[in-house]
Amino acid sequence: MHTLPPKEFEIEEGDIFQEYYDLLEYNHLYNDSNINHEQIIHSIAKIEKAYGTYVNKYGDKCGKIVYSYLDHCLDCFLFLFKLNGLSDRPVFKAFLKYLNFAELTLNHIGLIKSPRFFFRNISKNFPTLWKGEFVDIVKDKDLPSIAPYHFENFIAEIEDSISSEFGTKVANRLKSATYSNGLNIYCENFEVKKTKWNISYFQFEIIDSSYEMAIYFHISNNENDAAKLFQSITLITSALSQIDGVHVEIEDLKVGSLIAKIRLYIKNLLAKEETKAVLASTKEALIKTASGGMVSHSDVKKSKAEIQKLEGESKLLEIELNSKPSEIEYQISNALMLEKQALENEKLRIEIAKDKIEIIEKLSQLATQGILQADEIKIEINDFLFLVNNSQSPRFPHVNINDIT
DSSP states (O other), rough: OOOOOOOOOOOSOOOOHHHHHHHHHHHHOOOOOOSSSHHHHEEEEEEEEHHHHHHHHOOOOHHHHHHHHHHHHHHHHHHHHHHHOOOSHHOOOOOOOHHHHHHHHHHHSOSOHHHHHHHHHHHHTTTTTTTSHHHHHHHHHHHHHSSSHHHHHHHHHHHHHHHHTTTOOOTTTOOOOOOSSSEEEEHHHHHHHEEEEEEETTEEEEEEEEEEEEEEEEEEOTTTTTHHHHHHHHHHHHHHSSSTTTTEEEEEEETTTTTEEEEEEEOOOHHHHHHHHHHHOOOOOOOOHHHOOOOOOOHHHHHHHHHHHHHHHHHHHHHHTTSSGGGGGGTHHHHHHHHHHHHHHHHHHHHHHHHHHHHHHHHHHHHHHEEEEEEEEEEEEEEEEEEEEEEEOOOOOOOOOGGOO
């Protein structure tokens, strides 16, 4: 067994941006490579500036999380470049795409509520940079004691994997590169912005957005009855999956007591608001059950009051339209037509709102039933404790649903 000389490729601790400037300067002076050094320096400087702007806007706490993200990813690329040099190969093209994506991410992530959600920017987009033997080697800042041939093959496979994740892997003998459909930016308020790679402008562009919500359950009953345990989770997930625009997937499931993690993929803001209403109403129902009170459904009642107000305004508008003097009807016929159309649209909106409220009430009742099936249940939403319900010491933290979703 032989070991590649580690000192030659050692990555020193320090400012990750400065490390790149130093590497590029060295490469420009001593290596005859066909890369555009000025372009890379400009791209790194843009990220550094975007990072500084982000820290000034959102503070040091979020800044540290973001820097750890940048440092982690850039460190992985730096390791490869110090090992095999800077050259115009697929992993280098992946690096250029990462620089563009990182800048776009910094401009759109906003306030970080959940580091776990934020780091999906790595784990879901380019998992090779997230964890595994390669990442362990980069973190250790040392090369493993394996034969050079096997290590070179290992590094070649890593570069190939990274290139595939960024869509720069050489596709065939003609050396034409493939391009990824895009990456997702995991942002403030658990929004997911979908991007697409624009080949013409060599940049990622945001083309769509949706939302995600991770819900953790720890469910148990005194008899450890499997049917009751699964009935609880089934009722809750059934309630959430019936919301229009919400898709529910089970990410993890462990038995004993039933421990489950589900992820909600939420199509748009309206679906997200309805999901929040179901969860808030469910929690209120449990609080009232624990205290022996009546469920007020405050959010639902507020919506009903707004509907009643709209109905009253619509009736007044209808009366006003019907009482217009006939002698001027000809002159204002177009205006009347538009107002009547607006009235019809308003009535339709009221009917839709009524239906939505009924659905929310029914789904929150279904979810409440699922929770009450269990002798004890703990629920976390996006890493924040939402409720603990049992017969002896129920806990309902005073957390605003808007702050955790």
